[in-house]
Amino acid sequence: MDSIRKRRNLYALLLSVSILLALLLGAIISRQAALFFAAASLITLFLLLRQSRLCSDAGLIRDNRILQVPAALISIENSHTKRPCEETIVSTFGILIGSDIYRWGLKGIHGIRLHSVEIDRERMHLTFGDKSQIMNLDLLHGLTRKEAVQDAAEKLWRETGVRADISGWQEISET
Amino acid sequence: MSKIKTLNAERLSLIGFSLLFAYVLSFQFEGQVLYSLLELSKTDSDSYILLAIIAHFAGLFTSGIFIKSETSAKRMMLGGMGLCLIATVSFYFPLPTLWLIALLISGYFSGAAVAAWGYFLRAYTAKNERIKTCADALIYSNLLMIAVNVLAMNRSPLIGLSLSLLCLLLGMIFIGLLPQEQELKEQKSLSKKASASIKKPLFLLCLFVFIITINSGLMYQVFNPAFAHLTGLVSWYWAVPYIIALVIMRNLPRKVKRSGILYIGMAMIMGAFISFMLLGRDTADYLIVDTLMLGACGIFDLFWWSILGEMLDYGENPARTFGIGLSANVFGVLCGGVMGMAVTSIGLPGAEVAVIALAVVCVTLVMLPPLNRQLVLLLKNHAYLETYDTMSRSEQTNIVRQIKTLDPLTTREQEVLHEILSGKSNREIAETLFISENTVKTHARNIYSKYDVASRSELISNLLKNQTAE
Structure with missing residues (x-):
């Protein structure tokens, strides 16, 4: 966010x-x-003008944050390359990764949309995109409590309409 | 008992206003009495007529600044009519300089008094009945104007002047008899809530009225001198087609789509100017041209008067809303009048004048469909928002559920939609839901996309259609 603002x-x-x-x-x-x-x-x-637009989108994402994590790993479907990323904010309208913005839900049903969310003990896996390209994003979410994960999943459902698939937490509570 | 009281108050207000408006039409606002008096004293009428119209426009436009309650509206009507009476008396004396000052005073205060009636129209006439009250006011005032014109043109301008003053005096008596009543609390709260959203429809209405009435201004300057030799016929027939059109429009069944009739009106204006270009200047020619032109004026006038009447509920100050709406009409007449004066002063032949008029009609024709659509849509929305707000929560939810979306709304979007349908602005929604205004705008855009609509107006309109189709 700061780097976008500085560039603007x-x-x-x-x-x-x-x-x-x-x-x-x-x-x-x-x-x-x-x-x-x-x-x-x-x-x-x-x-x-382009940078101001990015700055505005970044502001929108920051204002509607659902989850903020210090590191992430991003990969594109049908491609084996994976890229490590800086501080990441997951929000109602997209993801802000350092100075990169991946938007969804900004143009309703006509634009990029969030398709699925999976959360396990270490990672959050998000799939989003449009008809032409699907993106996969792996985040190291850094959440240690089940309630915090459930809270993030609830926020995601409420704000984006996508129900997160939570796995790996049942075993921990049982042991 | 209270019903009888309201009925009486409605009648008193209607008669009082009709008498005031008869004075305005017969004398102050391009009235035949004023023309006859100026002609009698061999004075250049153009500057006097223009001054009177400008003063009238100023009175209508600025009245909302100092009329802020029903009490001050009544005071303004009585005081304004009193000042008009005093100023108009000066026309019994051959003092043209004094007439200029008198026209300035009477023009301004008659405008303010007319605008002040907005308070009484809102207070005493039921919401959906205002089209009838407006039609009645226009019919009565025009009938009185015909009577005054006939006497002024065929007997003596001074008799016409006396009758105009009598109208004013009687109008003062009827307005003075109006009861002082407190405005309904419901009405106040509704006005307060909707006042923020009235600017756009009012602006659109003013634009519509302005463009439409440019033709009226042209007509005054072009048609009237061309048929001036038919004094006897003009004195009584001039406003007859206008009154007939008002009667027809007033009594149309509710089912009839009035907006469609606007296109007939437009065709009548075009027909009038083409007839003026092709026909001669005989009695039969006058009957054709006047019937087409004034009939169209009746259609258009009642259309926008009734919309203005309905709009009074959505502004905090009905005198301001009514005054600004009517001032657009006067401004249109003024611009049309100036155009007419310009074309007649350079001696353009009738055919070329008609071509200019037709060009104005064509511009109006292009602008009419989008303006009309926006206006009707916004008014429907107002009506719907009001109904929606009085429903129970479960009824509101049902209405929203009945409309199919391309994609289901998220919980947050449902919350935003509910607030939109409650008539709140983006800022108010942001405050209610503790989110930023930009977030509200983005959610709203997404909602429109899911309902496959382009705007808030269209979304609400779709809900309305769905509700009425049940």
């Missing part, structure tokens, strides 16, 4: 500088230089 601020700064340079150089030196910085301003503006 950087783009805002770059935009201001490039606009200023376009105006100054246009007035003092040459029209070509002004045009170059004007084009740079347009590109920076586009990047700033």
Whole structure:
């Protein structure tokens, strides 16, 4: 979240500088230089808008958090590559992994949707995507109490309509 | 007993307003009495007429600032009519400069007095009966106007002026007899709740009224001078098609879709301008042109007057709602009038004037369907939200369950939907559910997607259809 915000601020700064340079150089030196910085301003503006959108989505995910974990492992279905990730927030509208955002539920039935959730003693396995691509995400959830897991599952059901499949906790309570 | 009392109050208010409006129509607002007096004194009428319309517009538009209760509405009606009376007396004396000041005063205060009637229309007329009350007010005032016009144009403008003043005086007496009653608590709470959402429908209505009435302004400036030589006929027939259209529209069965008749009205306006372009300037030609044009005016006027009447429940201040709605009409007439004055001053031939008018009609025609749809949808929503709010929780749940979704709603979405149907804004929902406003907006978008609708209005409208289809 912080890295997204920092990048947005950087783009805002770059935009201001490039606009200023376009105006100054246009007035003092040459029209070509002004045009170059004007084009740079347009590109920076586009990047700033994109980053602002990401920042807004990240804010939405953070505001509606269900679970926050310090580490995660992400993999894509039909591909054997697995990627370790930084701090992860699971929320009603998607997942924020470091500066990467995986959104679901933002465009209703027409966009990416959460399909299933499985929780065992160590990991939470989420499947989400649309018709073109399905993503799998493995999280080390770090939860040690059964009540906390049930609480997270209940929140997931309430907020996303997906019932989590909990396994491996029955044996612990029985032993 | 109280029913009889309300009935009497309704009649008193209706008669009082009709008399005030008859004064406005016959004298102050492009009235034949004013035209005849200005003609008699050989004064340039355009500046006087424009000043009177601008002052009337200002009175209607600003009345909501100082009329904030039924008591102040009654005071404004009585005081405003009194000031109009005093100002209009100056027309017995040949002092054109004084007439300008008199028109400024009478224009402003007659506008404010008309807007103030919004309080009485809301207080004394039942919600779904306002179309009839509005129709009655327009019919009575136009009948009185015809009587005044006939005498002013065929006998003497001063007799017409005296009759206009008599209308004003009698109107004051009837308004003075109105009982001072406390507004119903229910009405107040409903107004408070819905006031936040009235801006959009009111803006749409004003836009609709403004565009429609540009043609009326053009008509005053283009048709009237062209048929001025038929004084006898014009004096009494002018508003007859208008009154007939009002009577027909007033007595239409509830089942008839009034919005469809708007298209007939539009065709009548087009027919009127085409006839004006093709026909001559004889009696039969006048009958055709006037019947088409004024008949259409009757259809449109009652349509938006009745919508404005229904809207009074959804604003905190009915004088403001009523005044702003009517001011859009006056503004449209003003703009149409200025256009008309411009085209007649440069001496454009009748055919070209008609082409300009037809261009305005075409713009109106393009704008009418989306405007009408939005307006009707929003009003239906208001009506539905009110009904939904009075239902029990189980009835509310049943209504929501009866509508099929493309995908089941989550528990959180059901909570948000319930709040939406209770008429709450996104901010209010966020406060109730302890979530951010952005979260509410995202949930709302998802709900719309699951119901396959594009907006909150459409969602509520679908619920309404479902309920009425049962």
